[in-house]
Amino acid sequence: MKLKILIYSFLSLLLFGGCGKEELTPAAEIPPLYTLPQGNHPYDKTIVDFYNTYGTYILYKFTDKDFRWNFNTNISFVAEQGDENYIEPALAALDKYLIKLYPTDFLKKALPYKIILSSRIRSVSTNGTVLDNYINAVSTSSHFAFGRAGSTLSTLTEAQLKTMKAELNREFWRQASAYGKIPMPPAFVAATSYNVVTAANRRTYGVFTVPNGSQNIYGDLVDYLYNIALQTPQEWEQTVFTTTNDPTGRFRFKYNSIINYYKEKYGLDLQSVSQNK
Structure with missing residues (x-):
């Protein structure tokens, strides 16, 4: 009981002992890291x-x-x-x-x-x-x-600009999805167990690349978004959704899960990205 009283008295001193001092002033606002404009050009x-x-x-x-x-x-x-x-x-x-x-x-x-x-x-x-x-x-x-x-x-060239556009969109999406700003499509997340994907069976699971012997969901998503920016829906039909390349229909399923999710959630028409030149 005495121990409890002593503890209570000590905490009271900590909490109320400084009442006679001047009030603390708020910390100064942290200035921004960068200043705009950086120059005086138009x-x-x-x-x-x-x-x-x-x-x-x-x-x-x-x-x-x-x-x-x-x-x-x-x-x-x-x-x-x-x-x-x-x-x-x-x-x-x-x-x-x-x-x-x-x-x-x-x-x-x-x-x-x-x-x-x-x-x-x-x-x-x-x-x-x-x-x-x-x-x-x-x-x-x-x-x-x-x-x-x-x-x-x-x-x-036009071909190089097309690739540049796809890579620019890929990196935009990479930082947006991998760092949690934009959620990932739930159906896409559930579609693939990446621990079983290899270079030999990647088409079965609808995976474009297996860098360094393995892939993860973030890399897989940006691979899709890169190709969505690069190829029109008609080109997907001719290249990705063929029987040889998509034997289980997993590429088509994952593609549709991305297109439909972002259209419903944000009103994005991702299929039009490749068609804007």
């Missing part, structure tokens, strides 16, 4: 307006950490600063091949904290060598990056 107003609409920063000036850091490690890519002479066409391409394809309310939910415009993104090999290649888009938990904010954008 296109900077477009970037500011985009932030005011969606709450997403578009950065063409960024640090290596801004681009590479992802939770607790660096991604295996490096990026060069956006070329300020080509930001305007890069913004136009971003709008044409991604932003205008989705409703505003959906974009407010799905867009990342920042979008990085880089003049060139390159892969980094496992031994640290920076490869001599061009990557259209990559993503992390906080951003997706567009790697054509430079002179190469105007040199791309």
Whole structure:
């Protein structure tokens, strides 16, 4: 009993002993990580307006950490600063091949904290060598990056632009789905046990790729969304839904589960994404 009284007295001192002191002032508001506009070009107003609409920063000036850091490690890519002479066409391409394809309310939910415009993104090999290649888009938990904010954008062929568009949409969806901003279709989630999928039987389970010998639900979903952006419904019929490629009908089932779910939940017409040029 005495122990209880002592404990009560001690807690009372902790709770009420500071009543005679001045009230604590609230902590200062944490300033934003980035400041817009980044420059004084006419296109900077477009970037500011985009932030005011969606709450997403578009950065063409960024640090290596801004681009590479992802939770607790660096991604295996490096990026060069956006070329300020080509930001305007890069913004136009971003709008044409991604932003205008989705409703505003959906974009407010799905867009990342920042979008990085880089003049060139390159892969980094496992031994640290920076490869001599061009990557259209990559993503992390906080951003997706567009790697054509430079002179190469105007040199791309129609076929290359089609691939660029599909990869841009893939990375947009990767960060939106893998990090919980947009829910996954329940029927798609239940359709595949990934622990039994191999490169040899992937068609049986409706899986496009088995990277490094295994696949997971997030990689599988973005594979579908990449191909939805790349191929029209008619092209799916001719390539993916054939008897040889889809012997169990699992590709068709999973495709329909994605199309129907996002149409019902968000009013998205994903089948039209590939048809917008």
